[in-house]
Amino acid sequence: MTGRARIAIIGAGISGLRLAQLLSSKADVTVFEKSRGTGGRMSTRRADVFQFDHGAQYFTARGDDFQRFLAAHIEQGTVAMWCPRLACFGGQPPQWTAPRYVGVPGMNALCKAMAGDVEVRHETRVLELERKDGRWHIGTADGEGFGPFDWVFSSAPAEQSAALLPACFSGSFALGQARMLGCYSLMLGFDAAPDLAWDAAAVLNSPLAWLAVNSTKPGRSAGFSVLCQSSNDWAEAHLEADADHVRSTLAQVVREVTGLDVDAAQYVSLHKWRFAKVDRPTQRPFLLDADNKLGAFGDWCGAGRVEAGFDSATELARALII
Ligand SMILES: Cc1cc2nc3c(=O)[nH]c(=O)nc-3n(C[C@H](O)[C@H](O)[C@H](O)COP(=O)(O)OP(=O)(O)OC[C@H]3O[C@@H](n4cnc5c(N)ncnc54)[C@H](O)[C@@H]3O)c2cc1C
Numbered sequence: 072m073t074g075r076a077r078i079a080i081i082g083a084g085i086s087g088l089r090l091a092q093l094l095s096s097k098a099d100v101t102v103f104e105k106s107r108g109t110g111g112r113m114s115t116r117r118a119d120v121f122q123f124d125h126g127a128q129y130f131t132a133r134g135d136d137f138q139r140f141l142a143a144h145i146e147q148g149t150v151a152m153w154c155p156r157l158a159c160f161g162g163q164p165p166q167w168t169a170p171r172y173v174g175v176p177g178m179n180a181l182c183k184a185m186a187g188d189v190e191v192r193h194e195t196r197v198l199e200l201e202r203k204d205g206r207w208h209i210g211t212a213d214g215e216g217f218g219p220f221d222w223v224f225s226s227a228p229a230e231q232s233a234a235l236l237p238a239c240f241s242g243s244f245a246l247g248q249a250r251m252l253g254c255y256s257l258m259l260g261f262d263a264a265p266d267l268a269w270d271a272a273a274v275l276n277s278p279l280a281w282l283a284v285n286s287t288k289p290g291r292s293a294g295f296s297v298l299c300q301s302s303n304d305w306a307e308a309h310l311e312a313d314a315d316h317v318r319s320t321l322a323q324v325v326r327e328v329t330g331l332d333v334d335a336a337q338y339v340s341l342h343k344w345r346f347a348k349v350d351r352p353t354q355r356p357f358l359l360d361a362d363n364k365l366g367a368f369g370d371w372c373g374a375g376r377v378e379a380g381f382d383s384a385t386e387l388a389r390a391l392i393i
Pocket of ligand 1: 081082083084085086087103104105106110111112113125126127128129130131195196197198226227228231235254256300344346347348368369370371375376377378380
């Protein structure tokens with residue numbers, strides 16, 4: 072091959088952007104992202120004065136790589152620690168022994184900073200890959216074509232990567248073994264701040280699993296914003312349910328569990344995550360097919376957390392010979 076390799080990465084979450092950062096010095100990298108924004112499941116919804124991290128709530132840094140990486144972002148102010156007053160409905164409050172971090176001013180701030188000089192094509196849903204003369208061409212949902220690329224890597228959730236990558240991909244079987252679970256996020260914005268004794272709470276044995284007063288995170292807008300997440304099991308059982316039914320059911324549970332006057336909320340919105348949390352990971356740090364020049368990676372290769380996505384991308388980049 073002459074000149075720099077051309078690489079396509081699917082997904083502008085932390086995994087895709089980490090890989091893009093690591094490969095950009097030796098290849099021409101384009102990231103394709105189906106959404107309008109950057110960050111994937113590390114996402115932030117803004118509505119008037121309200122603001123919600125409606126995907127990842129916080130992240131931990133257990134390994135040296137991620138700790139070193141975060142240190143620079145903490146220094147720059149795009150990441151900070153969050154120390155909420157913790158509660159637990161139906162059990163003992165969890166004890167947080169390790170620091171919990173969040174993006175500042177929203178969860179997506181870290182990925183936005185990582186996107187920096189990376190070429191990201193937003194609102195571009197990759198639909199298919201086709202190989203011509205040994206190189207990959209990308210077809211999008213809008214009928215556009217991009218390429219040729221020497222390598223294509225998908226950081227989309229496992230089920231979505233499985234649908235995208237061609238049958239020749241040697242990681243197809245492992246990809247098919249991974250399983251992810253859904254989750255609903257109910258967002259409530261209040262003009263008048265209710266008096267609560269907690270900033271975040273686990274909820275046990277309930278359709279709800281987690282509550283957070285988003286506005287207690289550092290650098291958030293002032294509007295009192297409460298994020299309520301369903302349990303994964305409840306979401307799985309209600310994935311095809313009518314959105315109004317899901318919204319009103321979860322609102323009723325919030326009312327019963329916390330005593331919060333949900334009817335006083337000025338802003339109410341529901342988001343369905345079809346693939347939120349890893350139930351069955353691949354247990355391999357990444358899937359690489361060097362013969363076909365294809366790869367798949369992401370949090371579903373490991374523990375299903377922000378750091379797992381970061382680690383999967385880091386290990387893939389280390390293993391790659393371009
Ligand atoms: C509700 C919820 C709560 C969570 N809570 C926590 C938590 O508290 N702590 C924690 O550490 N983790 C948490 N997580 C998990 C965490 O968000 C993920 O581990 C992490 O963000 C995964 O990053 P990723 O880059 O691997 O995947 P993603 O962020 O999913 O990125 C994949 C990207 O690919 C894009 N994409 C998919 N298909 C296509 C296509 N065909 N074409 C173009 N683009 C495509 C998607 O739009 C997405 O942006 C939570 C997740 C959810 C949903």
